[in-house]
Amino acid sequence: MAETMVRMGELAASAVAGDVLVSLGLGSCIGLALLDRRAGVAGLAHVVLPASGGNAAPGSWKFADLAVPELIDRVVKFGARRPMLEAVLVGGASMFSVSKSSLEVGQRNEAAVRELLRAARINVIATETGGSRGRTIRVYVGSHKVTVREAGGVEKVLVAGATRLAA
């Protein structure tokens, strides 16, 4: 079982059953998982900020407006079918209660990702967002279990790991 770390501004996709895509300690960032549960393909993006304003360096996926379309492309390349894609959102917390700007970043990240998914007609099937706690997301490729864990907590199942659905 290979764990792939998806760090700030990175994204990854896989069609190999047994692979696990992980983002550790999401705060105001969003961990966006895209799943095609029938094709057995999953992807994960670690979104840092809502909008690039058109001046991001090439190959940088920290902005929602660039990361969401890129993640869709990646999972489709691995054999996912676009109409079958489903999304899971984790993160978007406001970590520092006094700091107004980090509150805004978390909320704005979630709003931006949701809007982009809506425009791409992708349903959000589970979320664990907002609040003031950091979270780790794990996406189990193949079984399509998605879990979330808070600091000092246990791994909680967000999307039940089913055996592959019959086509």
Next chain:
Amino acid sequence: MSRYTDTQLDALRELANIGSGTASTALSSMLGRSVDISVPSAFVMPMAEAVGTIGDPESEATGVVLGIVGEMPGSVLLLFTPKDAELMCGLLGVEAGSEFGESALMEIGNIVGASYINALGQMIGMELEPTPPAAATDMLGTIVETVLAERAGAGDVALLLDSDLVVEGEDCSVSFLLVPDQGGVDQMLERLGV
């Protein structure tokens, strides 16, 4: 990959050194103990790598963050491990993990961070002001990530100036990070003439 020269990094380390020297004096008078500082390290690295460099992202930590407003925007982050938080609170006579514990750490952060920011401003001749502190106890990665995220708009490279303040005889330290906005680093170097 570094966009800064060795001379520039040396200059930044020296800034951090003087800033944390002033900060250690503030901490020392607060705790009534002498406080040593470590030689600061300057890290320039892709943002994605920065979190893991500071420590195990899933380990627990308390972070106190102060924003810098003025001519060089940025953030100052103080990090306490649970053990350091407990020792530090013990020195101040409050219970770690309680409401008073977190507010005591926030006050340490406020005094230490503000003196660091003032020293920095004086050295480079800039008007810098600290914003009020905010604290969180959570995964280390979450705290660092959230502070970096606020400063991530301009570039994908993070500059971290990291120094440790060590309380004498207590095996207790605070890790100290300065995270300037990218444009701010260039301004700072320009003022220093390197």
